[in-house]
Amino acid sequence: MNNGPHKSVINRAQGPGGFPVVVLEHASGYRLTISEYGGQVLSWIHPSERELLFVSPTAFFESGKAIRGGIPIVFPQFGKGSLPSHGFARTKKWKVVREQVRQDGPVAVGLRLQSDHSTEALWPYQFALELDVELSETLLIVLRIMNTGSEPFTCNSALHTYFAVGDVAQCHVVGLKGLSYVDFLNGRARCIEEGSELSVPGAMDRAYERSPEALAIHDRDRLCTFKITKDGFADTVVWNPGEEGAAALSDMPAAAWRSMLCVESGNVESAITVLPGEAHVSAQILRAEIQQ
Ligand code: TA6
DSSP, X not given: OOOOSSOOEEEEEEOGGGOEEEEEEOTTSOEEEEETBTTEEEEEEOTTSOBOBOBOTTOOOSTTSOOSBSXXXXXXXXXXXXXXXXXXXXGSBOEEEEEEOOTTSOEEEEEEEEOOHHHHHHSOOOEEEEEEEEESSSEEEEEEEXXXXXXXXEEEEEEOOEEEOSOGGGEEEESOTTOXXXXXXXXXXXXXXXXXXXXXXXXXXXXXXXXXXEEEEEETTTTEEEEEEEESOXXXXXXXXXXXXXXXXXXXXXXXXXXXXXXXXXXXXXXXXXXXXXXXXXXXXXXXXXXX
């Protein structure tokens, strides 16, 4: 039972760039904003009014361009390749297909994206994606990838979460010890994570393979711990562009590299194959614990 002073409610609004957004408010005081463009969570606010996700102050909010921050949906390709970087799902307009407001449970919204001529011109398969976002004292995101065609397809998927941190150099990630990872900043060298706490003092771009269901990010600067629980996402990507990398991005100030850390649940090194008529379901739960 929610005993918070707030009421659970869902509102529609116009977000940055005029993109329609859905705003979820939960009785616990947590709030969330999701953009229909990209099906992208843009804001997740703690009851203390602290923003928990990073969105670049110079992010683009223009059709056809990816929004730098929040929780971009990566599909059907991770990273660079024959398709636009991280695929096309994050630059398409999704449709709100479900809203659920309960005073004694999560507030939820469902969005859907299905293949069309524009996607089939890029990637010749029929699919439907459904994204379920449930806000309570945690943030649950479920991604269903359905094969609505007659041919099997193989794809990547990821929730490319940009966590807001005080100073990334004072953060570390726990749960990766002993895992094999691909180091994208070192010619895709395969290495083994030796440490029980991964510090991110600067640029880093690694895909940890077959990572555990539970990981944590400890932000010693803002006295905040993010707990990540995942299912159906085999890998975890840890990315920070560093100052030079951020300076090379047209939608991120150089100094902003310190204020974010991407820890992404994904099927990156382990692509997924979906047979006709079948669906692949993956989920991630985020919890923020702030030491008051
Ligand atoms: O998730 C890490 C990564 O693949 C990095 O290599 C970097 O390219 C980042 O994603 C951001 O990609 P984007 O296409 O959003 O600029």
